[in-house]
Amino acid sequence: MAPKATTALQVDGVCKSYGERRALRGVSFEAARGELLAVVGPNGAGKTTLLGILAGIRDPDQGSVRANGGEIGWVPQQAALYRRLTVEENLRLFARLERAGDPDAAVEGMLAQTGLDERRGDQVSTLSGGNQQRINIAIGLLSEPAVLLLDEPSAGLDPGQRIRLWEFVAGLAEAGTTVIYSTHQIEEASHYGDRLLVLADGEALFDGSFAAMRRAAGARGAVKDPEADFVRFLTKQGH
């Protein structure tokens, strides 16, 4: 299948094993430019492994990943920051390493975006987990990538920050950035995802809209409890 003109990323039959444990068993999907794709699944489903392969930090045992030009930004699940450096120093270091045209402007932009301007001089180690996560995300955005991979970006954020994050991410998608993020919060995925990729035990069980998944789970009527619908879906699929 040849990639469509609007395809930003194409994934074909990706497999990955850690010794005996098979973390991914032939996952295939496509992501279009400007699409918001949620990878959902329970703990240990293989979400981090999949995003890591898309980011190029590990190689798949089988299968291929093709990007249709542009940078791929990556925000790891665990904050990747220098805890002994200040917020500003971290941002500036990565802005310089990303060869941002104007590192200072990029730093100011991210400080405003994360709302951490008044803590710019504080060492990251003195920040709360949620605030560290904000900087972690900000660094992934510095390169202004064509495809942005976010591994559980909202974990540890307070509701206000969460809304801020998703508004920002939705804005990026509207501007043409392909955003692929993982979460096990089905409500968030239903709210902010155009599309869901359901992963369980390394298998892609479902690829489509939240409404289609509900129908597949046999749920009827108005959405009351998305999580219950999701668990019913998994049970029906034998997970």
Next chain:
Amino acid sequence: MKWLLLKDLQILKRSPLLTALLIVYPIVLAVLIGFAVSRGPDKPRIAFVNEIEAEQASEGLDLGEGGFSQEQAFDQLCERVECVDAADRDEAITMVEDGEVLGALILPEDFLDDLTDQIGGVGLDAATVEVYVNEDDPVKARLVDDRITALLTEANLRLSEEISAQLLGYLDILVEGGEFEIPLLGQTIEVLGLERTERGLEAIRGQTSGEQREVLDGVIRFAALAGQNLAFADELLGSVAEPIAVEKTVVSGDVPPLDTFAISVAIAITLMFVTTLLVAGSLALEREENTFARLTRGLVSRAGLLVEKIGLGTICSAAVALVLLGVLELFVSLDWARFPLFAAAIVLAGAAFAAMGSAIGVAAREVRASALAAFALTLPIAFLSLVPSGTVSESLFDWIRVVTGAFPFRPALDALSAGLSSSGDLGLNLFHLAILTLAYFALARVGLRRFA
């Protein structure tokens, strides 16, 4: 690369405990080791050859009360060193060359004769003992010197007291008169003595007159003056020259002066700790902070990251080495004209230790584990590298050379000694360090594939 380097220095600056540990501790350690090394171990092995004929030897040397027997001398020597019997001079020299013993002490055939002559007051030549030392290691070279010098000083002191007493006895006879046994001939003669001469002459003075009396008065005055002045002779005799002299021969080897060696040990130990700990820790930190994956996703290549860490280690180790040299300059004088030479040794040693640190950092998952691994690996190698030849068996020593040659400590030590003074082959050791740097870099690079 530049930004990463600045970042690492900034992190280092923010970790006062780590910085203190990395800089103060090695300097303290290095200074302590420098001093300890200059003391050396107990009881070096020394081959002993006695060329004196058995018959003559058994008679020993009659020195009245104390006497001077060879047995006693052996006993005294062997209290200080471990004596190894050698059949003859050639065997002893071979033992020294092979590093089996640290030195050889030879009592030549004419030793007792010369000594007897000295004590009899008729000898001109000092009795000579011959010493052969292998000075390929300044610690043990000084050790041998120390032990033999101590023994000979003691022997010389006792002998010169005896000689003085003997000579004073002769003088007493000369002044007071009495029986005198001529040395070596055994004949006894009656000596009048200056005092009795003076008294005898006084007695006959009355029987003379005129010119005869004047002559006689002159002789009497002379006898009185001579008697008085000879009474002061004992003081002068106290300064009798050393009856036993040492003739030292260096068998093989090319020795840096002890100061240089101690400084080299201090710098090598410091570089070893600072650089390996720093680089291993800094690399492990990238993994602990999860930044390794972020960096190597196109921001910097894995090889580039390794080069950055090795550069960091080399810069920091050069800075620490300069501080150390500056401190040591207060105690010993360094030949700053040789700066380019020892600077080259410091930089390449730093690079080799840094490369080894990077390999350790790749193998360890966390900063703490990397520090532990760095200690566990470098300490035994340093100790092994400092084992002097002749203290362990030859085949074991060869194995030690092979093992320590795979690590930067020994070539670093040799390069530093060669850089600080003109002993040893600087170029060869710099080459050795360069090879080790590349080898450890390659090892670390291979290990990094599995790092993420």
